[in-house]
Amino acid sequence: MTPLVQSFVGHFGEMGSRWGINRTVGQIYALIFVSPTALCADEIADTLGCSRSNVSMGLKELQSWRLVKMKHVAGDRREFFEAPTDAWEVFRTLAEERRRREMEPTLTMLRSAxxxxxxxxxxxxxxxxxxxxxDLIDLMSTWFDDVQRLDAQTLAKLMRMGSKVQKLLELTGQLKSGSKE
Amino acid sequence: MTPLVQSFVGHFGEMGSRWGINRTVGQIYALIFVSPTALCADEIADTLGCSRSNVSMGLKELQSWRLVKMKHVAGDRREFFEAPTDAWEVFRTLAEERRRREMEPTLTMLRSAxxxxxxxxxxxxxxxxxxxxxDLIDLMSTWFDDVQRLDAQTLAKLMRMGSKVQKLLELTGQLKSGSKE
DNA sequence: ATCAAATTTCAGTAATTACTGAAACTTCGA
DNA sequence: TCGAAGTTTCAGTAATTACTGAAATTTGAT
Known part of the structure; x- marks a missing residue:
């Protein structure tokens, strides 16, 4: 690992617990994310200095988050892993998984209560x-779903508008005039 | 605790670790959130069946997240705690704190790298x-900041529009016609 | 089918995080 | 300024989570 990659991997290891993953899982992801080529489990274990079995479990978790995907290389029996490099795709995946894991169970509980x-x-x-x-979680949840469907460009445009969107809404409110709310 | 409150509190305890807080902290918050009146630390400890000192630490953490606020009752030396009940305010607070804790350190690291x-x-x-x-984290971060400033009503309207906002953007793009992007 | 390479599982252990109770500290009325 | 009520701190312990290495399983070439 070069010093540059080392500081990136180290940071992801430290932040892991704050993000709800453990140190090794954070490091594995960081390593794969910046790697120019797909990596196999042994390379990862060697580079990070942890056990092969730990890497196996970490990769399984990262796959469950859909943050890394497996890749097969012709003439090689080993499994290689790479991470989507499109930041928007990563963000979308993360938002969707978090919704599923952090919001849905609560919605279910609230509905029954x-x-x-x-x-x-x-x-x-x-x-x-x-x-x-x-009601708020439900609204957020639906919204996430909707936003998923926007393409990266539209989403970026929307975000870059920031709070200016308020003016836009006021404007359309005027156009539709008397409509409710 | 009534069975209704018990299931709510229990759920927050179980979800706690997924949300980056521990069981007791989750339970304390849930209990305060649904309580009609502000609660003192002893009541909380008694109700949850955990130690007074654990409650003290939990309240400190919840205050650091700005999810509960202290309140003084005239003629009573004890400190009471209540939670903002406006769901939008809670969401905003949570988004801001998460940005600060989960995104900012990474932005700093990336900038130096x-x-x-x-x-x-x-x-x-x-x-x-x-x-x-x-670039993506930075954009998200700025966007959060902007959205903070929108009032609840505008935000709700925006969310309820969901992906229809795309059509609106297309429309304005046409109005401004030849402007960049 | 057999074998070797690769991967996963799992029981045991290490490391971390959560919790308790006792002691220290703070606050305020008398 | 004293003391009682209330709160926080902290060292020790319990509980949980992460990690390892060995054994079991899977995979694919021959």
């Missing part, structure tokens, strides 16, 4: 707050 | 990929 009959005034208030939480 | 002189072809390719990662 909202079907219960409140047994007290405290329950009624609790349910009210759960409802507002549910 | 991009200043280095690549020592090889591999370094050059690595740097190229780091640059695309940097």
């Amino acid at each position: 909202l079907l219960e009959e409140p047994g007290s005034e405290a329950d009624r208030i609790a349910q009210e707050r759960m409802r507002s939480m549910h | 991009l200043l280095e002189e690549p020592g090889s072809e591999a370094d050059r390719i690595a740097q190229e990929r780091m640059r695309s990662m940097h």
Whole structure:
């Protein structure tokens, strides 16, 4: 590893826990991400100085996040791994997986809690707050879904507009004039 | 705790680790969030069946995330805690804190890596990929900042539009006609 | 079918993170 | 300024999570 790659890999290792993955998984991803060629498990284990089995588990997790993909090289029995380099694609994948893992279970729980009959005034208030939480998460979730479908260019344009989009909305509001909200 | 609150609190405890907080911190937040009144540390410890000191640390962490705020009750020396109930405010706070903790350190690292002189072809390719990662994170970061400033209503409208915003952008692109991108 | 290379699984261990209870500290009324 | 109520700190311990190496399994060429 060159010093440049080393500092990148090191950082991903340190940040891993903050991002919900462990050190090795973070390092494996970083290494694959910057590598000009697809890497095999042994190379990764050697470079990072960790066990082959640890790399195997790490790659499995990265595949479950769809952050790396397997590749076969003709005349070589080993499996090689590479990472999508298109940043937008990576962002989309990450957003989708996070929604699935971090939001969906909560939505399910909230939906079932909202079907219960409140047994007290405290329950009624609790349910009210759960409802507002549910509605927001649901909205965000749907929005993510929609945004997934936009192409990178449109998305970038939208983001670069930033808060100017507000003016745009005001404008269309005027065009449609009397429509609700 | 009523069964309703119990299932909510239990879920937040289980999801905690996925969200980057621990079980107790998740439970404390959930309990405060649905409570009709502000709670003191002892009530929380009793309700959750964990130690007073654990609650103290948990509250400190929740305050660092700005998810709960302290409140003083006249004639009572104890500190009480409540959670903002406006879902949009909570979302904004969470987005801002996550940006600060999960994105900013990486931006800093990337910026310094991009200043280095690549020592090889591999370094050059690595740097190229780091640059695309940097540019996206930077764009997202700025966008978050902008979106922070929108009021809840505008934000909700924008989200409800979902991918229809694309059509709107196409429209404005036509209006401005020959302008770049 | 057999063998060797490659990969995965898993039980045991290391490292990390969470939690507790006791002690130290802070705050405020008397 | 003293003391009691409240809060925080911290060293020790419990629980969890990460990692390893050996054994088992899979894969594909002969």
